[in-house]
Amino acid sequence: MAMAACLWALALPMAASAQMRIKDLVEVEGVRGNQLLGYGLVVGLNGTGDRLQNSPFTQQSLEGMLERLGVNITGLNVKTRNVAAVMVTATLPPFPRQGTRLDVSISTMGDAKSLSGGNLIATPLMGADGKIYAVAQGPVATAGYAVEGAAASVTKGVPTSGRIANGAIVEREVEFDLDSLSRVRLTLRNPDFSTANRIAAAVNQTLGGGTARSTDPATVDITVPANYQGNVAGLMTRIETLPIKPDQVARVVIDEQSGTIVMGENVRISTVAIAQGNLTVRVEETPQVSQPAPFATQGQTTLVPRTQIQVDEGQGQRVNVLEGGASLRDLVNGLNKLGATPRDIITMLQAIKAAGALHAELEVM
Template identity: 65%
Template sequence: MRKPSAFRLAAIVLAMSAALVAASAASAMSRIKDLAAVEGVRQNQLIGYGLVVGLNGTGDTLNNSPFTKQSLQAMLERLGVNTRGANLRTANTAAVMVTANFPAFATQGTRMDITVSALGDSKSLQGGTLLATPLLGADGEIYAVAQGSVAIAGFTAEGDAAKMTRGVPTVGRIANGALIEREVNTQLRNLKQLRLALRNPDFTTSRRIAAAINDFMGANTAEPTDPSTVVIQVPARYAGNMMQLMTEVEQLRVEPDQNAKVVIDERSGVIVMGKDVRVSTVALAQGNLTVTITEQPVVSQPQPFSNGETVVVPRTGLKVDTGAGNKLALVKEGVTLRELVDGLNALGIGPRDLISILQAIKAAGALQAEIEVM
């Protein structure tokens, strides 16, 4: 068996290196389908008001929720039951708001998921059934009707002296709980141009999308009009066949660009930094003031045969640490995100202190990124 020559080994290594580079470049690219949406092809929000029945005593208190009482009486009257003037004391009914997202191109007779949320002082919707509820759009027209058993993720358990609640038992979902009764007409067949709306507006990304489409079409059919919109003039060969055009365009791959940004959530201490975040040369130091208080009470006994009493004498130990061991650190210019994170972690800085440090670096003009506080 012949051993491969050095030349062949070098060729194999170069081929493998090229394949790895190509794979890494391809992994950084995204489909246009994931970067932009076709203008006009979107969801619509629906809302409705209804009643959930069958609750195990966890429904609305009718005296505190007059709208629930009125709705219950009106529903019973439509069913031929007269309750006017009667004293209703049921606790098994709750007034709810029903919301849903009407999908694009949804056809009559198909189903969609809905969310049910308590409106009154109901304690839980567990085990309840939503009665037929019309769902209206922004134009006041009925587009779907919802009904079904409510499924919740939380629960409430209580006794005489203790109560435990996990999750939110007053909000639930009904899978395929709404039946679509009206369609939204979206005419795509006879369009002369197609508008793509970027989910994250950016000048560079919109230009790259237009360039990828033009390269695929072999003509200047796409043009970025602004950071969030790319207009495609429908070529003659796709006239009347928008489905084929959209299918081919959305599979093209583009490397998206993004602004250097640091997102901070002060409530939870979460910090997210983009890969393009850079820091100019800056020196920083971080010190903590830690006060430790310890209590070691001592029992004082009286002398034998005396009239004294046994008492507990408090003894407090107080220790103050100003963090004098923390030194001034130098962050060099143009460091990468990994180097910045490693350097800050080496200082032993927690998320809360890191938020203050990033804001201070930004105030000093050394952080080349935008800070967004949630």
């Protein structure tokens, strides 16, 4: 009995590690963020702002801002380079309240060289409906810098973009009454029939049969029970921590530009033989100089070409057989035994898929 209890205790972390909470797998319909966008000016730059003659929108914005402050510079030749026109973006979180602070991102629009040391002046941030939901202002923090001299320059990171932590204040709330809902729909981040059915089964087991059902691979529809009417937040608190073992379609993702390969644990292959060989041709040019003998009356110095060519056909490579039903570990070990590089593995995976032996989706980015 003691031995069985110990084995059961050791198995619990292994079983639990394969499960995830419902809140980590789904989004609640209606509980979402909104994108905000604004146009503003960053001032206080140390000569690294926009050239006004090259950025007429910066000059117009500067003139408009000063006119609102009672300063008229229309028609004057302004040559300051301490101002930059920027786009300001932020994400309005779900259930924002007036006074909530948001992080904002700043990006230049003109030919400014750096936003380091600049200060964003009050900038309204609008939603897709054209209404103002927040106002941003504050000193811009950049992760890069640019230094230049007469004959050289050094740039690190992207000095023309930056962030303002807690730089925006919410002025308008998004109206959404969660507690008035009679039905709640959960949207899976990674749609799958099995995962959706398992979520519905776990909710029904907790709240009673018929409460939840999966309508498609991406949606679980939940009817709010009578004892949770007017308390949908409490209902979500009850079900969002339920453990679920998610399932996914076997997939291999390839990024040919960087040579990155990501394979899921469910990837399987049928019996297939693989041979990987490299044809290497090396050409070396070692020209030599030919000169006439000392004190010779005739002759001239000439350049005599010398070329050496070596061909390696990879004759030492062998054909390897991967047995049917091989797991991800077997597949990786087999490819490593071939001495294949990531670039070679990408080509071999595409060839295995073309041969019909790779039972997984092959996605090339």
